[in-house]
Amino acid sequence: MKRLHKIKLAWALALAVAPGVLNADTIKFDFKDPKKVNNVVFLLDAPLESINGTATGVSGTVAFDPARPTATTGKIVLATSSLHVDNPVMKEHMIDEEWMHVSKFPTIEFVVEKMNKVKTSGTTTTAMIAGKLTVKGVTKKVNVPVRLTYLKGQLIKRNRVPGDLLVLRSDFKIKRSDYGINAGKKEEKVSDEIELKLRVAGAAPH
Amino acid sequence: MIGCSGLILWLVGGLHMGWSKSTETRTEIDEVTGLEYPVTENKYVLGVELFGATLAVSGGLLGLSLAFRNPARLDKQPGAETSSTQL
Numbered sequence: 250m251k252r253l254h255k256i257k258l259a260w261a262l263a264l265a266v267a268p269g270v271l272n273a274d275t276i277k278f279d280f281k282d283p284k285k286v287n288n289v290v291f292l293l294d295a296p297l298e299s300i301n302g303t304a305t306g307v308s309g310t311v312a313f314d315p316a317r318p319t320a321t322t323g324k325i326v327l328a329t330s331s332l333h334v335d336n337p338v339m340k341e342h343m344i345d346e347e348w349m350h351v352s353k354f355p356t357i358e359f360v361v362e363k364m365n366k367v368k369t370s371g372t373t374t375t376a377m378i379a380g381k382l383t384v385k386g387v388t389k390k391v392n393v394p395v396r397l398t399y400l401k402g403q404l405i406k407r408n409r410v411p412g413d414l415l416v417l418r419s420d421f422k423i424k425r426s427d428y429g430i431n432a433g434k435k436e437e438k439v440s441d442e443i444e445l446k447l448r449v450a451g452a453a454p455h
Numbered sequence: 456m457i458g459c460s461g462l463i464l465w466l467v468g469g470l471h472m473g474w475s476k477s478t479e480t481r482t483e484i485d486e487v488t489g490l491e492y493p494v495t496e497n498k499y500v501l502g503v504e505l506f507g508a509t510l511a512v513s514g515g516l517l518g519l520s521l522a523f524r525n526p527a528r529l530d531k532q533p534g535a536e537t538s539s540t541q542l
Contacts, residue, residue, distance in 0.1 A: 263506035286485045286492040303480060303493040333495060407487040415486045450488040
């Protein structure tokens, strides 16, 4: 009877400790960046007009294990209030109800669910991310290419605290009609296709 | 005058071919991560639409001035006095 108790206790301990052991090398990177280096560039090339803008209100976290990049998960959030174009009238139109409706939809979210076609060379990993992109309240499954660069111990050069950096670059295209952004309207001036360039770095202090 | 002012402002703004801008965004590179990031500063740059508007206004005013200019008076034309005395 005592032996049975010992076995049960051993299993209970093993189950309790297992997740910690499995995730022992997973590093959680925080993408909040007060310096506003993290950014998303958006480009629209319509027959009558080209629009390019930026957004720097990036936050979110990514769990990354340098030894097992396939297990990468996380979420990158972009504050829509940070969307910017240099023309003030265009910016006013962009944030209003007809287009991005910033007051109702304050964030754009990209959830990393799975990494496929992972190739690692030195500190750089390329892969296809299978995830979910939510824009203007509409969530769609997406597969986007990504390049991750793991900079071990480099955080001290940037933030003066010891730690690691994870740089994430991704270029992909979406269609505004898929996300209900004034779908099918004014396509001669505002193209349906939006090219996105994600350039972000996350910090993991030790 | 209006057209020349528009032309000068457009030239000073660097012959910007797009719409007018109230900010200007340039790209810099973060030394540690190598990431390109935008830096936005407040700067007014005249666009082609306002440059075109200044040219249109100046052209319109020139047209109006030509259309409604005072007709030249006969008594101020050379030889007008002589011809009247002859009659």
